[in-house]
Amino acid sequence: MNETHHYSQLIEIFDRCFFQDFQTRLIKGDDEPIYLPADEQVDYHRVIFAHGYYASALHEISHWCIAGSERRKQVDFGYWYCPDGRDAMTQHQFEAVEVKPQSLEWMFCVAAGFPFNVSCDNLNGDCEPDRIAFQRKVHAQVMMHLEKGLPARPARFVTELCSYYSTPPLTAAQFPWPEDL
Numbered sequence: 342m343n344e345t346h347h348y349s350q351l352i353e354i355f356d357r358c359f360f361q362d363f364q365t366r367l368i369k370g371d372d373e374p375i376y377l378p379a380d381e382q383v384d385y386h387r388v389i390f391a392h393g394y395y396a397s398a399l400h401e402i403s404h405w406c407i408a409g410s411e412r413r414k415q416v417d418f419g420y421w422y423c424p425d426g427r428d429a430m431t432q433h434q435f436e437a438v439e440v441k442p443q444s445l446e447w448m449f450c451v452a453a454g455f456p457f458n459v460s461c462d463n464l465n466g467d468c469e470p471d472r473i474a475f476q477r478k479v480h481a482q483v484m485m486h487l488e489k490g491l492p493a494r495p496a497r498f499v500t501e502l503c504s505y506y507s508t509p510p511l512t513a514a515q516f517p518w519p520e521d522l
Contacts, residue, residue: 345454345506346395346453346454346455347395348369348390348393348394348395348398350505351367351395351398351399351402352366352367352368352369352398354498354501354502354505355367355388355398355402355498357501358494358497358498358501359494359497359498360385363386363413363494364379364384364385364386365385365386365387365388365405365413366385366386366387366388367387367388367390367398367401367402368387368388368389368390369389369390369392369393369398370389370390370391370392371392372391372392373391374389374390374391374397374400374401375389375416375417376388376389376401376404376405376408376413376416376417376418377389377416378413378414378415378416386413388401388402388404388405389401395455396446396450396455396458399446399449399450399453399455400442400443400446400460402445402446402449402498403442403443403444403445403446403449403495404418404420404442405418405494406445406492406494406495406498407441407442407445420438439460439475440475440478440479440482441482443459443460443479443482444479444480444482444483444486445486445491445495447459447479447480447483447516448483448486448491448495448499448511449495449498449499449502451508451511451515451516452498452499452502452503452506452508452511453502453505453506453508454506454508459475459476459479473519473520476519477518477519480516480518480519483516484513484516487511487512487513487516499511
């Protein structure tokens with residue numbers, strides 16, 4: 342495991358950024374990731390990421406950063422999800438809803454000095470996703486965030502990641518056009 346990037350660091354950073362204001366914690370899970378709002382047993386919200394994977398934590402944080410206050414009251418934010426094994430139409434729908442979270446995830450990765458890999462998440466589907474076309478859409482969303490500014494929660498997280506990992510502020514030059522990868 343890369344000692345420079347350990348999931349426990351993200352738990353610490355996330356807690357520092359968001360627990361007081363949002364009563365939300367980042368939690369290492371054993372299986373599939375899930376978001377669980379506070380309930381009778383646990384008095385805080387939980388962003389649970391898969392198997393202690395650093396990249397999974399960043400991805401789940403990106404979904405949390407997008408979810409509005411009403412969505413954050415629902416299990417998994419009430420989002421639609423169709424698992425691996427999608428047909429072409431369902432894959433297209435999946436990619437459409439993943440552009441924004443993966444754009445934030447890419448920004449979080451760069452802020453942390455961690456490699457980003459776009460995920461089409463359809464290894465067993467009956468269609469071959471166009472990874473480059475999808476990453477171009479994600480890239481366009483990153484450029485829009487850089488131009489217009491990030492919303493408050495992801496901006497706070499990027500700032501903390503840059504501070505923790507001593508990385509420079511984000512610029513367009515840090516996000517190569519997908520053909521250059």
